[in-house]
Amino acid sequence: MQVYTAPVEEALFLLNDLFGLDQLTNLPGYEEASADLIEAILREGAKFCEEVLLPLNVVGDVQGCTRADDGSVSTPDGFKEAYQQYAQGGWMGLAADPDLGGQGMPATLSILMNEFMGSANLSFSMYPGLTQGAYAALMVHANDEIKQIYLPKMVSGEWTGTMNLTEPHCGTDLGQLRTRAVPQEDGSYKISGTKIFISAGDHDLTENIIHLVLARIEGAPEGTKGISLFVVPKNILDDNGAPSGPNSLECGKVEEKMGIHGNSTCVMNFDGATGWLVGEENQGLKAMFVMMNEARLGVAVQGLTQSEAAYQTARAYALERLQGRSLTGAKNPDGPADPLIVHPDVRRMLLTMRSFNEAARAFAVYTAIQSDIAHKSEDEKARAAAGDRLALFTPVLKGVLTDCGFDNAVMAQQIFGGHGFIEETGVSQYVRDARITMIYEGANGIQALDLVGRKLMANGGRGIMTLFKELGGYIEERAGREDMADFILPLKRGAEDLQKATMWFGENALANPDHAGAGSVDYMHLFGHVMLGYMWAQMAEKALANEDDSRAQFFETKLALARFFMLHIMPQTTMRLKRIQAGADSLMALPAEAF
DSSP: OOOOOOOHHHHHIIIIIISOTHHHHTSTTOTTOOHHHHHHHHHHHHHHIIIIIGGGHHHHHHHOOEEOTTSOEEOOTTHHHHHHHHHHTTOTTTTSOGGGTOOOOOHHHHHHHHHHHHHHOHHHHHHHHHHHHHHHHHHHHSOHHHHHHHHHHHHHTSEEEEEEOOBTTBSSOGGGOOOEEEEOTTSOEEEEEEEEEEETOSOSSSSEEEEEEEEEETTOOSSGGGOEEEEEESEEEOTTSSEEEEOSEEEEEEOOOSSOTTSOEEEEEEEEEEEEEESSTTOHHHHHHHHHHHHHHHHHHHHHHHHHHHHHHHHHHHHHOBOSOOTTSOSSTTSSSOBGGGSHHHHHHHHHHHHHHHHHHHHHHHHHHHHHHHHHOSOHHHHHHHHHHHHHHHHHHHHHHHHHHHHHHHHHHHHTGGGGGSGGGSHHHHHHHHHGGGTSSSOHHHHHHHIIIIITTGGGGHHHHHHHHHHHHHHHHTTTOGGGHHHHHHHHHHHHHHHHHHHHHHHHTTTOTHHHHHHHHHHHHHHHHHHHHHHHHHHHHHHHTOOOGGGHHHHHHHHHHHHHIIIIITTHHHHHHHHHHTOSHHHHOSOGGGO
16 A cells, blocks of 8 residues: 655755755756756656556565576566666766766756655665766766766666675775785776675666776785775676676675565675776775765665655555544544544654654755755855765764654554554555665764764864854844744754754763764764754745745645644754763673673
């Protein structure tokens, strides 16, 4: 009973009303991204996701991917045809360089399209999603020859891409990496090693798969300083750039997973496979971080996708399922019971999910706009400021949206009661699929450590101090408005909690770094909830200013959701602050052998 309608009106509200489309159309190259064109793209994308991808979501979950004896991998029924339709529609190149065959639209638009796709079918969306990340890394670090060979085919969707980092003995700790690269006389390298957990590592959707592989060149330093990045195609190319035969690599196994069954997560074995260096020797992590940061924003949105799809499915169930009577008297007197929606606790769960989803979408779009500004603006100061926000917000988005996205999927399952535990209702798939988002592309505990240990003090703390100034100015300017009091006062308390937590780390973490480690996850969520509250305050302000009768219900709903979030969700910031200030002593007191 999976239900999903792409939130096109919400997306248009964010672009046109809340943030202003001129932030994008004033950037070089985006002048033609008119409101009408963007709306047409979003509506056509929504139609594809609802009509083509959504019906394949359960199919992919049930069938999964299979590996044949020859090492080839097949995707679930319908995936190949859907991918061909996706590629032929030009969706892969939506935000890609026009010189390489792309449409040159803002990355913000691509983020929204990725949300629609992930909500309809997360497993399917990962195939093009990995390609977008590989494209970004090659655009920044590859030489012109590599770009011309691979990128046009990736932009067209004829070829897909992957990232190969993790090995059986090391995940986040890439300094332990063992995959080796041996230089050849023709300038290529022979790559040997095993990579695991490689999303979209092999499949039958395209005739070639372009692997980006981290490896250590013979004689390179140990640790992270000796890692290089290589482009390793599944099939070797002839002089005309066409696949001519298999490279020395194969899928050794398709992993059996808790969720995302429709995506082929592979063990990849490289046995002297031919590859070419991307960027400089021993600078592979720097190059791969472009893809990883792109992927982290993508995974953050994946957290939202499962929350949104689960919410819509649970809402439909709560409106029609008859169970019990309202505490204040029967609301469906002619029926045997009232619908679930009358019960306060069911409403609490639905409102928690929806108020998160709408604020999370706003935060993701706001950050995507910063990415567009950082890459496209001709104003150096604007680029620097946007880059600061992008770096600061990325770990927060990844950690908070995926943690809360999973919690919300579980909440949706709870609304179904026992039926939520039964596979035929479809809601359990959202729980299983959402779980991986908290783990891959850097587990959320790592995101929190990155935020506290690196991002806060980057450039002398310039990013966080600028944010505090922005929040303070916004709050002060509206402090005297009675109509905004319901939103400004909770936001002010949350912002004060965030400042106190930041100061506490400054005063205590240097003396004992465990204090930072102990409080990092709480800090990440405190930060995230302040930003979600900031988004709601701005959306509420727009709602209060509305004079369009035809949109009255839309904005009345916005105000109701904003009040719920501020009253029921924002107080979490105080709890998070108290836990941060408790420090690490009680966490570290118990000897390891006593656990």
